[in-house]
Amino acid sequence: xxxxxxxxxxxxxxxxxxxxxxxxxxxxxxxxxxxxxxxxxxxxxxxxxxxxxxxxxxxxxxxxxxxxxxxxxxxxxxxxxxxxxxxxxxxxxxxxxxxxxxxxxxxxxxxxxxxxxxxxxxxxxxxxxxxxxxxxxxx
Amino acid sequence: xxxxxxxxxxxxxxxxxxxxxxxxxxxxxxxxxxxxxxxxxxxxxxxxxxxxxxxxxxxxxxxxxxxxxxxxxxxxxxxxxxxxxxxxxxxxxxxxxxxxxxxxxxxxxxxxxxxxxxxxxxxxxxxxxxxxxxxxxxxxxxxxxxxxxxxxxxxxxxxxxxxxxxxxxxxxxx
Numbered sequence: 001x002x003x004x005x006x007x008x009x010x011x012x013x014x015x016x017x018x019x020x021x022x023x024x025x026x027x028x029x030x031x032x033x034x035x036x037x038x039x040x041x042x043x044x045x046x047x048x049x050x051x052x053x054x055x056x057x058x059x060x061x062x063x064x065x066x067x068x069x070x071x072x073x074x075x076x077x078x079x080x081x082x083x084x085x086x087x088x089x090x091x092x093x094x095x096x097x098x099x100x101x102x103x104x105x106x107x108x109x110x111x112x113x114x115x116x117x118x119x120x121x122x123x124x125x126x127x128x129x130x131x132x133x134x135x136x137x138x139x
Numbered sequence: 140x141x142x143x144x145x146x147x148x149x150x151x152x153x154x155x156x157x158x159x160x161x162x163x164x165x166x167x168x169x170x171x172x173x174x175x176x177x178x179x180x181x182x183x184x185x186x187x188x189x190x191x192x193x194x195x196x197x198x199x200x201x202x203x204x205x206x207x208x209x210x211x212x213x214x215x216x217x218x219x220x221x222x223x224x225x226x227x228x229x230x231x232x233x234x235x236x237x238x239x240x241x242x243x244x245x246x247x248x249x250x251x252x253x254x255x256x257x258x259x260x261x262x263x264x265x266x267x268x269x270x271x272x273x274x275x276x277x278x279x280x281x282x283x284x285x286x287x288x289x290x291x292x293x294x295x296x297x298x299x300x301x302x303x304x305x306x307x308x309x310x311x312x313x
Binding site for chain 2: 028031032035048049050052053054055056057058059060061062065071073074075077078081131
């Protein structure tokens with residue numbers, strides 16, 4: 001019998017996993033455009049093409065792992081790492097006052113606002129909680 | 140869970156490898172060696188663009204190899220701009236930036252202007268860094284000097300700019 005906490009954790013895993021799979025697929029579709037959007041952050045522009053190649057499939061795999069028993073914590077840990085990176089990036093963009101497109105879900109994701117930062121912090125908190133939570137329901 | 144960290148690393152490594160493989164086979168894949176980040180607005184350049192007076196700039200208007208580019212906000216552009224000028228989307232989405240850079244390449248001379256000389260200088264320097272062969276000039280005194288000199292102006296949004304941000308935002312130039 002699953003506890004309420006287990007059910008909630010599974011719902012969060014499904015939502016967060018789905019979100020990351022969607023974000024990864026949309027970024028894969030936008031291709032070179034995503035590299036330009038990363039470069040626009042003006043953090044490490046020379047790394048932009050490499051990040052644009054590697055990040056989308058990592059997001060998809062981590063999102064899928066989040067709902068596979070035995071891989072859930074690993075998926076959550078991976079997503080936590082990604083979200084730390086994303087949150088730092090969007091926060092520095094806001095603090096520097098740069099107006100760039102987010103690129104969070106491929107092209108036309110809209111500009112980065114403090115709501116983008118708040119959303120990333122919320123997702124980061126959820127992912128961190130899931131990465132600390134046991135993979136299997138208590139017996 | 141001693142397997143968590145190695146498995147998370149495995150996801151990251153496998154994802155990166157899948158990405159490299161997928162990128163290699165797709166026709167529009169990213170080529171890191173030839174990737175040039177858009178740099179219209181970052182102001183990092185050793186080269187300085189020369190100044191051009193409103194009268195001299197006006198004498199170049201109408202030449203097909205000369206492009207006049209507005210480096211101000213979309214809102215300021217809509218309020219009034221040099222007739223025939225294109226808007227450089229310093230705060231716009233990446234699509235618009237790429238489009239603007241493509242436009243610049245087809246010209247011999249690009250005259251950049253802002254609300255002041257200094258506003259346009261950083262943008263002009265960035266264009267020079269990206270397109271060193273271009274003859275990039277900065278309109279001395281910016282748009283105020285142009286309109287005070289009684290040169291041709293137009294108003295209205297830039298139809299091809301597709302700038303996605305609020306019209307009230309301002310562009311901080313580093």
